[in-house]
Amino acid sequence: MLDRALQARIGAMLREVYADVAKAPVPDRFVALLKALPDEDKPRE
């Protein structure tokens, strides 16, 4: 039997760990990457 309060706390901590990264600004490397992606399909190797 899983303790309710503990499970609630686990859920809250899980969301906090996730949100920690999800709240962070997008690193430049990804902005640059998306900008550089071709708008049309190009033949790839």
Add this chain to the structure above:
Amino acid sequence: MRTSRVSSHSPSLKQAMLGLIPNLRAFAVSLCGDVERADDLVQETLLKAWDHLDSFQEGTNLRAWMFTILRNTYFSECRRRRREAEDDGSKAAELAVHPGQDGYLDMQDFRRALNELPPDQREALVLVGAAGFSYEEAATISNCAVGTIKSRVNRARAKLSEILGVKSSSEYGPDAATEAIVARAGGGGAKVF
């Protein structure tokens, strides 16, 4: 093969992908356990997604689709690393979780405990409990049955309880352990990753 559909929708699709990156990073970090590797994983995911846009149906769930690519990339990379005998998983194993002297849990303890879960359980728990997907969506992303997701989530929760040193209220007494943990709510704990 050139598809005009892709070029006419590219700007908004790129915008949509940009908007998904924070979530993709959060999911990737939960899978890998470290930000650097996670960001490499996200990079690969974006490239793969862009390469396979013809297999994405406009109007369907882009977020789920990209999460699927990310987790597939992660798990195939894990298999490759195991074949190359790269002992990457030892990182998580080394970080044994010892509840603090006062029995309180901080975020560091929790992160370590999370990293100790089997990857499929951790994945299921994060998809449903943090990323906000339904069990059905999580099952699609993980390519398994809904029942499998549910049992993975339950096992993940049970394992976390065990790792964090509190097996059940009947074993430790409801008040001491629970109060210690609940009192920590909003405390934040150490932000050191």
